[in-house]
Amino acid sequence: MLDRIEFLIMEALVAIRRNLLMTFAAVSTAAVALFLLGGLAYVYWQVNKLATDVSGKFEVRVWLKDEVKDAQIGTIAARIRKINGVKKAFWVPKAKEWEKMQNESPEMTRGIDQNPLTHSFKVILQELGDAPGVKRQAQQMPEVMPDGVVYMEDQQELMDKVLRIVRWVGGLLGSILLITAAILIYNAIRLTILARRREIRIMQLVGASNLTIQTPFIIEGILQGATGGLLAALLIKAAQSIFQNEVKNIMLAATFPTFPTWTAIALLVSIGAVFGATCSYLAIREPLRYRVGSGT
Amino acid sequence: MGRNFLIEKSTETHIVFDDVEVKYSEYVYGLRDVSLKIKPGEFVFFVGQTGTGKSTILKLLSKEIRPTAGTVWLWGVDLESIPDAEIPLLRRSMGIVPQDYGLLPRKNVFENVAYAMRAIGATKREVRQRVPEILDMVNLGHRVDAFPDQLSGGERQRVAIGRALINKPSLLVADEPTGNLDPENSWGIMELLLELNRRGTTILVASHDVLIVERMDKRVITMQGGRVASDETPTALPLESTVVLDMTDSEVIENPHVDVEDGLSEPLDSVSTQQEVSPEPEAEFPHEEEATNA
Numbered sequence: 001m002l003d004r005i006e007f008l009i010m011e012a013l014v015a016i017r018r019n020l021l022m023t024f025a026a027v028s029t030a031a032v033a034l035f036l037l038g039g040l041a042y043v044y045w046q047v048n049k050l051a052t053d054v055s056g057k058f059e060v061r062v063w064l065k066d067e068v069k070d071a072q073i074g075t076i077a078a079r080i081r082k083i084n085g086v087k088k089a090f091w092v093p094k095a096k097e098w099e100k101m102q103n104e105s106p107e108m109t110r111g112i113d114q115n116p117l118t119h120s121f122k123v124i125l126q127e128l129g130d131a132p133g134v135k136r137q138a139q140q141m142p143e144v145m146p147d148g149v150v151y152m153e154d155q156q157e158l159m160d161k162v163l164r165i166v167r168w169v170g171g172l173l174g175s176i177l178l179i180t181a182a183i184l185i186y187n188a189i190r191l192t193i194l195a196r197r198r199e200i201r202i203m204q205l206v207g208a209s210n211l212t213i214q215t216p217f218i219i220e221g222i223l224q225g226a227t228g229g230l231l232a233a234l235l236i237k238a239a240q241s242i243f244q245n246e247v248k249n250i251m252l253a254a255t256f257p258t259f260p261t262w263t264a265i266a267l268l269v270s271i272g273a274v275f276g277a278t279c280s281y282l283a284i285r286e287p288l289r290y291r292v293g294s295g296t
Numbered sequence: 297m298g299r300n301f302l303i304e305k306s307t308e309t310h311i312v313f314d315d316v317e318v319k320y321s322e323y324v325y326g327l328r329d330v331s332l333k334i335k336p337g338e339f340v341f342f343v344g345q346t347g348t349g350k351s352t353i354l355k356l357l358s359k360e361i362r363p364t365a366g367t368v369w370l371w372g373v374d375l376e377s378i379p380d381a382e383i384p385l386l387r388r389s390m391g392i393v394p395q396d397y398g399l400l401p402r403k404n405v406f407e408n409v410a411y412a413m414r415a416i417g418a419t420k421r422e423v424r425q426r427v428p429e430i431l432d433m434v435n436l437g438h439r440v441d442a443f444p445d446q447l448s449g450g451e452r453q454r455v456a457i458g459r460a461l462i463n464k465p466s467l468l469v470a471d472e473p474t475g476n477l478d479p480e481n482s483w484g485i486m487e488l489l490l491e492l493n494r495r496g497t498t499i500l501v502a503s504h505d506v507l508i509v510e511r512m513d514k515r516v517i518t519m520q521g522g523r524v525a526s527d528e529t530p531t532a533l534p535l536e537s538t539v540v541l542d543m544t545d546s547e548v549i550e551n552p553h554v555d556v557e558d559g560l561s562e563p564l565d566s567v568s569t570q571q572e573v574s575p576e577p578e579a580e581f582p583h584e585e586e587a588t589n590a
Contacts, residue, residue, distance in 0.1 A: 003419045199411070202398055205358075206462060207387030208415035
């Protein structure tokens with residue numbers, strides 16, 4: 001059995017060696033395609049997770065009108081707290097908020113002498129689904145600015161949009177490249193068949209089984225696809241750490257989830273292997289059929 | 297995995313062609329109404345000009361070509377009844393020597409034979425044991441390390457024959473085995489085939505080498521336009537006495553029906569062309585796993 005496997009694998013390796021350039025093209029294209037698809041899938045996954053995390057800390061901001069005086073805050077707070085679905089409400093004094101904003105983004109606030117902000121409340125919801133109801137009721141209060149109730153609606157939409165773009169761009173680019181990779185692997189296998197037509201003919205002549213004749217080509221396809229997948233996983237890992245370092249240079253506080261290196265490698269290598277096997281299977285189906293003609 | 301063709305069958309006829317027709321298109325025939333019977337251990341030449349159907353007959357046996365009408369029987373098995381998946385098994389029951397040798401240029405003599413053995417599932421140990429035996433049998437024991445481009449035409453043909461022997465076939469099919477060889481080498485190849493024949497292998501040779509065919513004094517089936525034009529079985533036996541090693545004698549070409557040794561001419565057109573065909577379709581053979589053949 002081992003003897004058999006050795007023969008088949010050696011056959012596949014000989015084929016790859018004879019056909020290095022095509023193998024290189026096939027592997028690199030598969031790598032880039034899987035890099036794009038895998039990388040964007042990772043980004044998508046992260047953004048998605050971020051979106052979910054944000055929803056967990058869901059809060060509604062209620063901006064009051066400019067003329068509201070400090071003395072009114074107590075009663076307004078009490079009324080807000082009475083709204084159904086509100087868990088907690090914190091007063092955010094406009095001076096404090098302004099100070100915070102100036103500290104956080106000095107460029108943005110430079111040159112503005114007067115505090116443009118108004119008092120506001122940070123409202124923590126009991127449940128995410130309460131947001132629209134809370135917004136409606138708070139909006140009815142006379143002290144609240146028109147359109148002064150802001151929650152993550154916009155951000156949520158933005159997140160959605162980002163996700164959709166990531167999905168589309170990734171899907172489209174990745175698919176195009178995947179098709180290219182498929183054609184290249186298919187071609188590489190066809191070239192191998194051409195380069196090895198003597199061997200194939202002899203095998204058919206002496207009565208080698210279809211499995212024996214076909215398996216080396218499938219192994220070749222699997223090796224090409226899997227190598228592409230491995231390279232893709234490493235590329236994603238590299239891209240992620242570069243991105244992470246860049247971001248950390250700007251925002252020291254930024255934290256990133258650990259990149260699941262082994263999962264990524266296992267996943268992309270297996271996807272690549274299945275992909276390569278499929279491509280090579282399609283490539284050998286026709287030319288390796290027992291058929292009329294001596295094959296010369 | 298279906299019928300096992302590797303087992304010697306006890307049927308009287310090894311090969312039967314029953315009204316076989318191969319039609320390439322509406323008006324182009326490869327073979328027409330060919331009926332033949334070949335007994336186990338026979339040595340048969342198929343002669344005729346290019347395109348008369350000699351190779352077609354050989355290719356029908358390995359199912360490289362399918363008949364459009366009629367039946368080809370091998371050991372009593374209708375070849376049409378063999379599914380494509382079992383063609384490898386069928387081919388393991390015969391040795392096929394292709395016209396162009398079909399050697400791998402980057403492998404030496406030993407490796408060429410070893411490769412074919414490995415391809416049909418032999419282990420490395422079996423290869424180490426059997427390949428030298430085969431190469432000795434074809435007189436190439438001293439050339440194991442040579443590459444095909446270092447070999448003479450005759451030696452290449454011997455490698456091809458050796459490779460055809462890996463399955464210990466009961467049938468050896470050779471298409472123009474002396475096509476590219478000088479008379480001396482041609483004769484050497486024929487002696488080798490004779491020796492294999494003596495050991496019981498049925499040998500079918502397509503050839504246009506009239507000289508060789510005449511000197512071999514074996515059954516000769518002449519093809520013409522896809523039909524069997526004549527089927528002659530020599531009367532003078534045994535074959536040893538009829539073998540003439542002197543290849544310089546060329547007068548035989550002038551009269552293909554003259555036997556060199558005794559000058560007898562005995563065309564036997566009517567003998568086997570119209571033989572009644574009685575295959576035994578009920579003869580089924582034991583079921584055996586493919587693995588046991590390897």
